[in-house]
Amino acid sequence: MIVNVSAPMSPEEVAARRAKARRTAWLLGFVALGFYVAFIAMSVARS
Amino acid sequence: MYLLFACFMFFVGGLMAMIIRAELFQPGLQLVEPQFFNSMTTMHALVMIFGAVMPAWTGLANWMIPMQVGAPDMALPRLNNFSFWILPFAFTLLLSTLLVPGGGPAGGWTLYPPLSLQGGDGFPMAIFAIHLMGASSILGSINVVVTIMNMRAPGVGLLNMPLFCWSWLITAYLLIATMPVLAGAVTMLLTDHFFGTSFFSASGGGDPVMFQHIFWFFGHPEVYILILPAFGIMSEIIPTFSRKPLFGYDAMVYATAAIAFLSFIVWAHHMFTVGMPLAGQLFFTLSTMMISIPTGVKVFNWTATMWKGSLTFETPMLFALAFLFLFTIGGFSGLMLAVVPADFQYHDTYFVVAHFHYVLVPGAIFAIMGGVYYWLPKWTGQMYDEKLGKLHFWLSAIFVNVLFFPQHFLGLAGMPRRIPDYSTQFADWNMVSSLGAFGFGLSQLLFPYIIWKCVKGGAKATNEVWEGARGLEWQLTSPPPYHSWTDPPSREVVARGVQH
Numbered sequence: 066m067i068v069n070v071s072a073p074m075s076p077e078e079v080a081a082r083r084a085k086a087r088r089t090a091w092l093l094g095f096v097a098l099g100f101y102v103a104f105i106a107m108s109v110a111r112s
Numbered sequence: 113m114y115l116l117f118a119c120f121m122f123f124v125g126g127l128m129a130m131i132i133r134a135e136l137f138q139p140g141l142q143l144v145e146p147q148f149f150n151s152m153t154t155m156h157a158l159v160m161i162f163g164a165v166m167p168a169w170t171g172l173a174n175w176m177i178p179m180q181v182g183a184p185d186m187a188l189p190r191l192n193n194f195s196f197w198i199l200p201f202a203f204t205l206l207l208s209t210l211l212v213p214g215g216g217p218a219g220g221w222t223l224y225p226p227l228s229l230q231g232g233d234g235f236p237m238a239i240f241a242i243h244l245m246g247a248s249s250i251l252g253s254i255n256v257v258v259t260i261m262n263m264r265a266p267g268v269g270l271l272n273m274p275l276f277c278w279s280w281l282i283t284a285y286l287l288i289a290t291m292p293v294l295a296g297a298v299t300m301l302l303t304d305h306f307f308g309t310s311f312f313s314a315s316g317g318g319d320p321v322m323f324q325h326i327f328w329f330f331g332h333p334e335v336y337i338l339i340l341p342a343f344g345i346m347s348e349i350i351p352t353f354s355r356k357p358l359f360g361y362d363a364m365v366y367a368t369a370a371i372a373f374l375s376f377i378v379w380a381h382h383m384f385t386v387g388m389p390l391a392g393q394l395f396f397t398l399s400t401m402m403i404s405i406p407t408g409v410k411v412f413n414w415t416a417t418m419w420k421g422s423l424t425f426e427t428p429m430l431f432a433l434a435f436l437f438l439f440t441i442g443g444f445s446g447l448m449l450a451v452v453p454a455d456f457q458y459h460d461t462y463f464v465v466a467h468f469h470y471v472l473v474p475g476a477i478f479a480i481m482g483g484v485y486y487w488l489p490k491w492t493g494q495m496y497d498e499k500l501g502k503l504h505f506w507l508s509a510i511f512v513n514v515l516f517f518p519q520h521f522l523g524l525a526g527m528p529r530r531i532p533d534y535s536t537q538f539a540d541w542n543m544v545s546s547l548g549a550f551g552f553g554l555s556q557l558l559f560p561y562i563i564w565k566c567v568k569g570g571a572k573a574t575n576e577v578w579e580g581a582r583g584l585e586w587q588l589t590s591p592p593p594y595h596s597w598t599d600p601p602s603r604e605v606v607a608r609g610v611q612h
Contacts, residue, residue, distance in 0.1 A: 087188075102296075104297070
């Protein structure tokens with residue numbers, strides 16, 4: 066068995082953490098998309 | 113799932129390597145057509161990089177990061193599921209190119225135009241497969257970043273979490289920044305082939321060298337994507353079996369970040385021979401050599417961790433020590449390749465093949481195997497067969513050198529890479545290398561057998577498993593609950609488990 070755990074998180078804390086996780090994921094997704102578009106745009110500009 | 117997939121693809125890629133080495137066993141065309149041989153070299157690389165090593169790292173991240181940061185699971189389990197299930201479709205698509213007219217991609221994993229644009233019906237399939245692999249990697253990386261940044265238990269700070277988490281965090285940022293660049297490059301290849309654009313076609317005003325710049329802007333960080341998590345695993349295994357805390361934790365974190373930063377400014381050392389201004393050659397030579405500084409810090413710190421430690425040599429430690437010696441050999445041959453006049457001689461020879469295989473096989477693959485042996489008792493609750501583990505290690509360590517060390521000599525003597533036939537002067541070392549390959553390939557069959565045997569039964573593992581183990585995962589039961597830390601660990605548990 067697992068010994069010595071902290072008090073469980075409240076539903077509000079869990080919801081806030083979930084929302085923050087989703088925001089971070091969307092942000093990183095847009096960063097990745099930005100790199101994809103930027104490199105194609107750079108190549109279009111060069112050619 | 114990721115680890116099983118990676119293991120399966122390791123043997124698929126290994127089978128391709130066996131075909132390559134069987135063909136090269138003697139001079140002359142023996143077994144396969146040159147076109148198929150070229151497909152094998154290309155597919156072997158794509159399968160091993162995107163199908164074996166990267167999914168293995170993601171699998172280890174999925175299993176270990178939540179345990180190490182005190183979280184119940186990865187932050188985004190559905191995204192995780194999606195990123196995994198893309199992979200079987202991507203690799204079915206890639207491998208099925210071998211069955212269509214024109215065969216699989218055969219221009220090398222670098223897909224340089226104009227050669228890659230001359231591919232048959234398999235060309236768009238391979239491009240789509242690469243897009244899928246890239247999407248899977250990006251989604252997996254997003255999950256890692258989100259988990260580490262949002263799911264750490266109270267008391268688990270950024271500068272006391274395990275170095276496996278740190279190295280994966282940095283790897284994930286590298287992946288998010290570079291995978292879209294590869295996707296952009298292959299999208300442009302696709303439009304050049306099918307939609308009449310001329311990004312890389314000189315006849316239409318495009319520039320084939322631009323593809324090389326874009327590809328290697330992805331390709332060199334990709335090398336570190338494959339090796340940084342290995343550094344993280346070394347920083348877990350070596351302190352455990354030295355029974356000492358890791359020497360210079362902060363320096364290790366900064367060295368990893370420095371390597372990641374430098375990996376973005378060294379790409380053109382892969383293409384010195386295309387012709388570039390002297391200033392460019394100097395810049396890329398010096399920036400490449402600078403990578404040896406943070407890497408040297410790491411090697412020094414691992415050695416200092418072992419210094420006056422109470423060392424024991426269980427299988428994970430043996431793999432870690434082999435990593436330390438053999439990866440360093442790969443690093444040194446990399447330094448030789450960074451010197452422009454020398455690179456002009458070595459470029460596109462077997463010396464390069466020997467260099468990157470020393471980095472990736474005793475580097476990435478040995479680290480993955482060491483990591484699996486290290487954490488297998490935690491996952492299964494049972495110890496693996498130590499004798500068989502050591503046998504697996506010694507066979508692997510001996511044959512990997514028989515396989516790859518002679519390739520240095522072949523390269524220095526001028527044997528080009530990616531050829532199915534060669535001059536008779538190269539016959540002896542090719543035969544030795546092929547014998548090493550068959551021995552290495554056969555000895556890897558032990559690995560799934562040892563895992564299977566451990567899953568089926570074995571001595572009961574304690575929660576701590578290894579005497580000197582530190583980290584939150586060792587505070588959990590062996591095997592851990594389905595959701596590792598349903599409730600965050602208390603600060604006392606975190607204090608016992610953190611790195612320093």
